[in-house]
Amino acid sequence: MNLSDIIKNRYSVRAYKDTKIEKELLFEILEAGRLAPSAVNFQPWHFIVVQNKEVLTQLYKCYDRSWFRTAPVIIVACADHSQSWKRASDGKDSADIDLAIAIDHITLKATELGLGTCWVCNFNVTCCSNLLQLPANIEPVALLPLGYPNSKRPDKKRKPIDEIVHFDRFNS
Numbered sequence: 290m291n292l293s294d295i296i297k298n299r300y301s302v303r304a305y306k307d308t309k310i311e312k313e314l315l316f317e318i319l320e321a322g323r324l325a326p327s328a329v330n331f332q333p334w335h336f337i338v339v340q341n342k343e344v345l346t347q348l349y350k351c352y353d354r355s356w357f358r359t360a361p362v363i364i365v366a367c368a369d370h371s372q373s374w375k376r377a378s379d380g381k382d383s384a385d386i387d388l389a390i391a392i393d394h395i396t397l398k399a400t401e402l403g404l405g406t407c408w409v410c411n412f413n414v415t416c417c418s419n420l421l422q423l424p425a426n427i428e429p430v431a432l433l434p435l436g437y438p439n440s441k442r443p444d445k446k447r448k449p450i451d452e453i454v455h456f457d458r459f460n461s
Contacts, residue, residue: 295397318399359434364433369427409434
């Protein structure tokens with residue numbers, strides 16, 4: 290698959306097969322995240338790979354959805370706010386932006402390898418932080434269930450390009 294095909298084929302998978310993910314594929318996916326660009330190359334991220342059944346069961350308390358329980362692996366994508374670049378003019382923290390780029394690399398690599406993901410941000414952050422014993426500077430930003438899809442890609446409804454692209458000025 291070329292990159293355009295990968296982008297077109299990626300979707301939020303909410304049903305996974307009960308199939309173990311090969312270690313080599315998992316590391317290819319994590320490597321894609323590791324290689325993502327970040328502001329000033331600070332790489333303010335950590336990825337916690339949860340595959341142990343006991344830890345997975347505890348993690349379900351942070352996001353209690355039946356479909357979520359079907360994924361054999363959940364990657365907890367965390368931002369390290371002590372390592373992220375902050376813009377001098379207003380102090381804007383780039384950690385979330387940098388992590389979003391890394392997560393996108395992960396989701397696209399997973400798609401290329403025949404695996405599926407779903408970006409989950411609506412979870413109990415405190416529950417997750419406590420469970421994973423995260424220090425105060427490490428924020429869990431997204432849960433990424435990962436596995437072989439047990440569903441078909443739905444038709445994506447996207448806005449027309451002329452509704453979202455502007456040239457030179459916003460109202461151009």
